[in-house]
Amino acid sequence: MEPAVDDPGVPLETRLELFRLVLLQRLAEERVMALYRQGRISGSVYTGRGQEAVGAGAGLALGPEDVVAPLNRELACHLARGVTVAHVFRNFLGKATGPTRGRDGNMHFGVPEKNVFPLVSMLGDLVPLTVGAALAFKRRGEPRVALTFFGDGAMSTGDVHEGLGLAGVLDVPVVFVIQSNHYAYSTPTERQMRVTDIAARVEGGWGIPCARVDGTDAVAVYAAALLAVERARLGRGPQALVATTLRGHGHAAHDGATYVPEELRARYGDPVERLAARLRADGLGEDEVERRRHAAADEVAAALAEAEAAPAPDPATLEHGVWASPL
Numbered sequence: 001m002e003p004a005v006d007d008p009g010v011p012l013e014t015r016l017e018l019f020r021l022v023l024l025q026r027l028a029e030e031r032v033m034a035l036y037r038q039g040r041i042s043g044s045v046y047t048g049r050g051q052e053a054v055g056a057g058a059g060l061a062l063g064p065e066d067v068v069a070p071l072n073r074e075l076a077c078h079l080a081r082g083v084t085v086a087h088v089f090r091n092f093l094g095k096a097t098g099p100t101r102g103r104d105g106n107m108h109f110g111v112p113e114k115n116v117f118p119l120v121s122m123l124g125d126l127v128p129l130t131v132g133a134a135l136a137f138k139r140r141g142e143p144r145v146a147l148t149f150f151g152d153g154a155m156s157t158g159d160v161h162e163g164l165g166l167a168g169v170l171d172v173p174v175v176f177v178i179q180s181n182h183y184a185y186s187t188p189t190e191r192q193m194r195v196t197d198i199a200a201r202v203e204g205g206w207g208i209p210c211a212r213v214d215g216t217d218a219v220a221v222y223a224a225a226l227l228a229v230e231r232a233r234l235g236r237g238p239q240a241l242v243a244t245t246l247r248g249h250g251h252a253a254h255d256g257a258t259y260v261p262e263e264l265r266a267r268y269g270d271p272v273e274r275l276a277a278r279l280r281a282d283g284l285g286e287d288e289v290e291r292r293r294h295a296a297a298d299e300v301a302a303a304l305a306e307a308e309a310a311p312a313p314d315p316a317t318l319e320h321g322v323w324a325s326p327l
């Protein structure tokens with residue numbers, strides 16, 4: 001496994017935190033997949049296996065007052081913002097103490113006190129929402145940045161076109177992290193867009209600077225995202241980052257991804273193991289690497305036990321929180 005990029009500007013403690021985040025996402029999502037197969041999750045599951053480095057790197061690059069709007073594959077971004085694994089498990093299990101109080105069994109939640117916007121299922125919808133937040137920061141004169149994620153498929157939606165256009169015209173402090181994973185569900189990128197170089201489309205179509213980065217390399221993603229965030233914060237307008245990677249699973253838990261050719265899979269390494277190799281190259285002993293793996297596994301196990309012990313919602317509250325009461 002090729003190590004992550006050797007960027008001397010990323011200190012060892014940051015690399016260790018990136019390792020913790022990608023490990024937690026991998027292990028937590030493996031537990032979620034198991035719960036789904038046991039019939040204990042009523043919704044579907046959309047994992048970020050193979051893409052953990054993107055959410056971890058971009059999430060860790062943000063400042064505490066910045067806001068982020070993750071999608072359903074960016075669990076590591078939630079964790080980087082201080083959201084706990086137990087909080088995530090409580091939502092998947094539909095617990096009363098979960099963020100949606102048992103109304104959702106997926107990643108459709110936000111944590112306002114952590115400056116995490118809730119997921120909107122319609123892909124691309126988070127782009128204009130995030131641009132709106134960035135516009136508010138600019139009008140108030142606040143040195144804050146808004147960041148969101150989207151993928152290949154969302155590049156073909158109207159909301160993304162409108163949001164990128166608005167961001168460029170208004171010159172707002174926003175960062176777009178585009179996960180280029182070759183597919184929009186099962187449709188290959190070349191079947192949905194003629195110009196498949198997404199960075200060239202962003203730069204040429206909307207005049208937004210767009211960096212390219214290996215999306216399996218958490219250190220490289222972090223360094224590129226940090227630079228984009230700081231440029232946006234300094235008033236240089238919207239920034240974008242294309243992180244090229246490949247989903248390790250299908251679009252959702254029910255999707256076997258049989259449409260992905262083996263030669264494409266062979267081109268991509270494992271973000272978790274790649275970062276582990278980088279840490280070994282940094283001088284971290286194998287015993288210490290394994291200790292951190294066990295610590296992450298223990299944290300996930302404890303979080304699941306806590307979530308399983310949490311109370312179920314009271315059926316009498318079913319109509320609470322809806323837009324209108326029944327007649």
